[in-house]
Amino acid sequence: xxxxxxxxxxxxxxxxxxxxxxxxxxxxxxxxxxxxxxxxxxxxxxxxxxxxxxxxxxxxxxxxxxxxxxxxxxxxxxxxxxxxxxxxxxxxxxxxxxxxxxxxxxxxxxxxxxxxxxxxxxxxxxxxxxxxxxxxxxxxxxxxxxxxxxxxxxxxxxxxxxxxxxxxxxxxxxxxxxxxxxxxxxxxxxxxxxxxxxxxxxxxxxxxxxxxxxxxxxxxxxxxxxxxxxxxxxxxxxxxxxxxxxxxxxxxxxxxxxxxx
Amino acid sequence: xxxxxxxxxxxxxxxxxxxxxxxxxxxxxxxxxxxxxxxxxxxxxxxxxxxxxxxxxxxxxxxxxxxxxxxxxxxxxxxxxxxxxxxxxxxxxxxxxxxxxxxxxxxxxxxxxxxxxxxxxxxxxxxxxxxxxxxxxxxxxxxxxxxxxxxxxxxxxxxxxxxxxxxxxxxxxxxxxxxxxxxxxxxxxxxxxxxxxxxxxxxxxxxxxxxxxxxxxxxxxxxxxxxxxxxxxxxxxxxxxxxxxxxxxxxxxxxxxxxxxxxxxxxxxxxxxxxxxxxxx
Numbered sequence: 048x049x050x051x052x053x054x055x056x057x058x059x060x061x062x063x064x065x066x067x068x069x070x071x072x073x074x075x076x077x078x079x080x081x082x083x084x085x086x087x088x089x090x091x092x093x094x095x096x097x098x099x100x101x102x103x104x105x106x107x108x109x110x111x112x113x114x115x116x117x118x119x120x121x122x123x124x125x126x127x128x129x130x131x132x133x134x135x136x137x138x139x140x141x142x143x144x145x146x147x148x149x150x151x152x153x154x155x156x157x158x159x160x161x162x163x164x165x166x167x168x169x170x171x172x173x174x175x176x177x178x179x180x181x182x183x184x185x186x187x188x189x190x191x192x193x194x195x196x197x198x199x200x201x202x203x204x205x206x207x208x209x210x211x212x213x214x215x216x217x218x219x220x221x222x223x224x225x226x227x228x229x230x231x232x233x234x235x236x237x238x239x240x241x242x243x244x245x246x247x248x249x250x251x252x253x254x255x256x257x258x259x260x261x262x263x264x265x266x267x268x269x270x271x272x273x274x275x276x277x278x279x280x281x282x283x284x285x286x287x288x289x290x291x292x293x294x295x296x297x298x299x300x301x302x303x304x305x306x307x308x
Numbered sequence: 309x310x311x312x313x314x315x316x317x318x319x320x321x322x323x324x325x326x327x328x329x330x331x332x333x334x335x336x337x338x339x340x341x342x343x344x345x346x347x348x349x350x351x352x353x354x355x356x357x358x359x360x361x362x363x364x365x366x367x368x369x370x371x372x373x374x375x376x377x378x379x380x381x382x383x384x385x386x387x388x389x390x391x392x393x394x395x396x397x398x399x400x401x402x403x404x405x406x407x408x409x410x411x412x413x414x415x416x417x418x419x420x421x422x423x424x425x426x427x428x429x430x431x432x433x434x435x436x437x438x439x440x441x442x443x444x445x446x447x448x449x450x451x452x453x454x455x456x457x458x459x460x461x462x463x464x465x466x467x468x469x470x471x472x473x474x475x476x477x478x479x480x481x482x483x484x485x486x487x488x489x490x491x492x493x494x495x496x497x498x499x500x501x502x503x504x505x506x507x508x509x510x511x512x513x514x515x516x517x518x519x520x521x522x523x524x525x526x527x528x529x530x531x532x533x534x535x536x537x538x539x540x541x542x543x544x545x546x547x548x549x550x551x552x553x554x555x556x557x558x559x560x561x562x563x564x565x566x567x568x569x570x571x572x573x574x575x576x577x578x579x580x581x582x583x584x585x586x587x588x589x
Contacts, residue, residue, distance in 0.1 A: 075503075092521055096521065242368035
């Protein structure tokens with residue numbers, strides 16, 4: 048309850064700051080949409096030149112993409128730590144966060160909420176609905192609860208991976224170029240992983256499990272039996288990676304001594 | 309340099325001194341990057357992964373097919389590898405650096421110093437590029453050649469043409485970054501603009517999809533935009549799709565865009581100096 052109250056206060060604050068810079072708000076929304084549109088163009092271009100991608104047709108790949116957008120939007124809204132190292136470590140704001148009672152990670156996430164990202168999730172749902180209808184996918188009683196569960200699991204995977212990577216800032220104050228590069232890699236989780244070779248498949252499944260935020264869970268709705276087992280594993284992978292991320296974070300905070308500024 | 313100082317403060321010497329200062333910006337950035345080189349070893353790995361994923365995606369798209377948009381399967385592999393590795397070189401965060409200078413107000417100090425701010429940023433970008441070329445692009449290319457069936461050009465003209473064009477890729481990409489960064493003067497928070505730029509450059513420069521594979525209307529639009537000069541044109545030379553006199557033509561396109569992009573930069577620079585107000589300070 049305490050945390051929900053905090054969330055509400057921070058959101059109110061967010062609205063106030065955003066209303067000062069109204070034009071930027073729309074630029075950000077449009078840039079998000081454009082980002083999705085370019086990915087969409089890629090899929091369209093691919094299917095101009097081929098009938099199937101590793102045995103998946105255009106509607107299926109578009110459906111997977113729609114699913115991929117849902118957890119990604121939620122994640123980008125609530126977990127937004129791109130400038131963590133610069134803002135909290137280099138400029139020393141971490142010290143301020145640590146003097147307050149709520150958990151430090153929770154505060155940092157709240158200070159950086161980005162609700163416009165949720166628009167991407169809605170578009171993802173629309174894309175799923177349209178391509179799902181094209182494919183004649185059945186809408187069962189379990190569709191919505193399972194979609195919720197898988198979305199939350201995927202968000203947990205993202206959060207785990209990025210929290211672990213961000214906590215590297217506690218050990219080295221050097222500007223690491225890893226985060227933006229990781230951003231590229233997560234996009235590969237929404238194509239049929241079976242087109243890649245063994246090494247990349249293992250990497251995307253078990254090491255940086257981005258296949259679990261796109262293709263595996265989406266396959267469950269597409270009734271792709273070969274990936275059903277993987278789809279069911281999604282919540283487990285989510286729990287494991289979220290725990291790893293939080294452990295890395297808490298350990299990092301314990302080691303943190305301040306930048307002295 | 310000290311000798312020229314003794315010779316007295318003639319204008320000639322002042323210019324030399326300034327030139328030396330610009331070179332120092334290249335050197336210092338290079339050395340700063342060198343201090344953090346360990347971070348870039350992971351970069352090699354990740355760029356290789358990018359090439360790998362794209363390679364396998366294209367392999368699946370080709371299936372048994374011979375040629376797509378004028379690319380054979382082998383050319384596509386080479387194109388993918390060289391495009392990503394070129395990006396490893398020309399990529400920089402000048403847009404972020406400039407807009408954070410603008411947002412925290414330190415640009416005011418930079419403007420009163422006796423140098424050209426934009427030129428200094430370009431020099432720092434060059435220092436970073438030099439580092440990326442030696443520490444990221446070259447080793448990355450070696451790894452890519454070992455792992456994937458990349459066909460290196462045999463014609464020396466292709467190599468020379470490619471290297472010259474690669475330099476222009478860097479210039480044009482940095483110019484676009486500078487323009488994006490300076491936009492912070494006009495829309496205080498330009499995070500969205502920067503994100504948009506990044507996506508547009510990656511897609512429309514032909515990094516993700518070679519331009520000849522886009523639908524006809526889109527590729528004819530992209531033909532008159534500067535982005536193709538960053539990835540697609542140098543990549544075409546490296547894969548041997550453009551040869552002989554054609555190399556001069558595509559180089560001409562790059563030079564043309566380099567000159568054209570100077571106009572908005574100069575304009576923004578002067579408009580910005582008039583407009584500058586520092587938020588909070």
